[in-house]
Amino acid sequence: MKAIVQSALGEPATVLKLIDIQDTPQPGPEEVLMDVKLASVHHGDLGMTRFQPSIPEDVGYVRRGSEAVGIVRALGFEVEGQGNLKVGDRVIGFPALGSWAESVAIPALTAIPVPPEVGDEVAAQLLINYVTARMILRGLRKTVSDEVLGGGAILVTGASTVVARLLLHFLNKEGLKSIGLARSAVSAKRVADEQRGVQVAATEDADWQAQVTSIAAGRKIVGVLDCVSGAVVEDIVPLLADDAAIITYGALGGGQLGVNLPNIINRQFVIRGVTFGRWFYEVPREEQINDIQSAFKLADELPSLFKVGGIYSLADFQQAIAAVEAPNRDGFVFLKP
Ligand SMILES: NC(=O)c1ccc[n+]([C@@H]2O[C@H](COP(=O)([O-])OP(=O)(O)OC[C@H]3O[C@@H](n4cnc5c(N)ncnc54)[C@H](OP(=O)(O)O)[C@@H]3O)[C@@H](O)[C@H]2O)c1
Incomplete structure (x- = not known):
């Protein structure tokens, strides 16, 4: 599986690399495995690459990417049978840490089903x-x-x-x-x-x-x-x-x-x-649900707020990064595995 990783602090263009990870990814007990359709490239991702890597010593790198839309491929055993999510669902990983990759395992709680009327380009940045x-x-x-x-x-x-x-x-x-x-x-x-x-x-x-x-x-x-x-x-x-x-x-x-x-x-x-x-632990659950529903409603009403500024393959991630930082960009930049 291909994924973009970082093993040292620095400029994204220098320290990010596309690698092949040999292990087949598996969801943990409370996770789902998502095949990534489209992952956004946020300024915050680039900021974290520059200033905040926490690199696990055993692996030697950290995967990058923080939000994506994708299809659930597998459920962790504690998620199965709960009925909230099933294989094949289209979900936003909010957040989906490590989503600049072909697939990513995320906590089931952070897999938000996407209504059919919301397109991938909006969902992945929403x-x-x-x-x-x-x-x-x-x-x-x-x-x-x-x-x-x-x-x-x-x-x-x-x-x-x-x-x-x-x-x-x-x-x-x-x-x-x-x-x-x-x-x-x-x-x-x-x-x-x-x-x-x-x-x-x-x-x-x-x-x-x-x-x-x-x-x-x-x-x-x-x-x-x-x-x-x-x-x-x-x-x-x-x-x-x-x-x-x-x-x-x-x-x-x-x-x-x-x-x-x-x-x-x-x-x-x-x-x-x-x-x-702070939203995840400061905002009451009902307000969180309201925020998510309002976001989907706004995406439907005002799609001009969520334009596409470019879609790049994982192999072209350097171009995606350059596009994010280019002046007068009109729309969000994505990676498409
Ligand atoms: N605190 C949080 O939890 C949080 C979460 C999400 C985002 N953020 C921050 O919010 C900011 C916006 O993120 P976003 O995803 O909305 O960005 P975005 O849509 O990707 O917008 C980037 C735009 O910012 C403008 N820009 C770049 N440098 C600038 C500068 N020095 N002065 C004025 N404008 C500049 C550029 O527009 P022009 O080329 O048209 O000028 C650029 O296209 C970022 O700083 C991001 O890190 C924070």
């Missing part, structure tokens, strides 16, 4: 991004009161990313004032054209701060939902209201948050990190 966006909004609401949010404006950086576009959609739907901030004017226009009522500025425009202030139309910017960090956040700070919340969930711009301590202290900013991983 849940991590959707759940992340919902967790970011939960984080925002824990940090800023409804009253302050209702009277203010919320800035969403990295506006051309899927997560940010989902955030703009949700904020808009909830009647909250949002301002998108992309890096290029081309991307800003694409996002604004996609969602009625959403306004997006571009940091490549010299007057982007004035544009943001103008879109805010007199409202205070009481929150930033940020996946860029670094210099962009540094330049956003003067635009923020005192006590503003900075919800940070990604580091496309480098890794330093971009807010200095005197600003945090004197302007009483509240900084909250968000990871989708």
